[in-house]
Amino acid sequence: GENVEQHPSTLSVQEGDSAVIKCTxxxxxxxxxxxxxxxxxKRPQLIIDIRSNVGEKKDQRIAVTLNKxxxxxxxxxxxxxxxxxAVYFCAPSNDYKLSFGAGTTVTVRA
Amino acid sequence: xxxxxxxxKFQVLKTGQSMTLQCAQDMNHEYxxxxxxxxxxxxxxxxxxxxxxxxxxxxxxxxxxxxxxxxEDFPLRLLSAAPSQTSVYxxxxxxxxxxxxxxxxxxxxxxx
Numbered sequence: 001g002e003n004v005e006q007h008p009s010t011l012s013v014q015e016g017d018s019a020v021i022k023c024t025x026x027x028x029x030x031x032x033x034x035x036x037x038x039x040x041x042k043r044p045q046l047i048i049d050i051r052s053n054v055g056e057k058k059d060q061r062i063a064v065t066l067n068k069x070x071x072x073x074x075x076x077x078x079x080x081x082x083x084x085x086a087v088y089f090c091a092p093s094n095d096y097k098l099s100f101g102a103g104t105t106v107t108v109r110a
Numbered sequence: 111x112x113x114x115x116x117x118x119k120f121q122v123l124k125t126g127q128s129m130t131l132q133c134a135q136d137m138n139h140e141y142x143x144x145x146x147x148x149x150x151x152x153x154x155x156x157x158x159x160x161x162x163x164x165x166x167x168x169x170x171x172x173x174x175x176x177x178x179x180x181x182e183d184f185p186l187r188l189l190s191a192a193p194s195q196t197s198v199y200x201x202x203x204x205x206x207x208x209x210x211x212x213x214x215x216x217x218x219x220x221x222x
Contacts, residue, residue, distance in 0.1 A: 096158075100145075
């Protein structure tokens with residue numbers, strides 16, 4: 001099965017600074033690369049995704065970059081705000097089956 | 111549209127009891143799946159279905175059964191509950207052309 005590693009496991013940033021989370025995967029057949037945000041007690045929410053034929057995608061303060069050769073993709077959050085505090089998961093997918101990383105707990109300090 | 115709904119929201123079982131977690135979606139999605147999330151971890155795929163009458167195992171299928179008699183419903187059965195099955199269970203559906211998975215609100219299950 002897919003082996004997914006996420007780094008770092010925790011991240012504390014000052015409000016207004018940037019945050020970067022890296023996800024490494026093993027299955028070269030993976031073709032869909034989403035990032036989910038999960039707040040305590042809630043369901044995972046898709047915040048951004050990218051397909052294998054695209055190298056970068058941006059949506060306001062959030063961006064995802066993909067390096068298929070090296071089998072990793074990263075989440076970039078700029079101008080962080082307190083509401084960005086949550087657990088973030090990468091979940092590379094092959095044939096619609098998501099393989100979740102262990103998560104990164106992001107804390108934005110005011 | 112209600113999206114993906116799950117019942118119950120909370121459940122406590124004793125070891126050895128059986129029960130069914132319900133999942134329904136009204137988006138006419140062919141693909142549905144069940145995940146479990148243990149504390150401090152990511153979600154893990156239990157079973158999935160690519161359409162009515164078709165199911166397959168995911169990463170952690172032992173102790174669970176599924177069936178898919180209609181497009182809308184995808185119930186998950188715990189055959190004989192064990193404390194190791196204490197977890198939060200999420201159902202999801204997907205429109206294959208769009209890739210995005212829609213998650214239900216989850217069922218928090220405790221087995222004592």
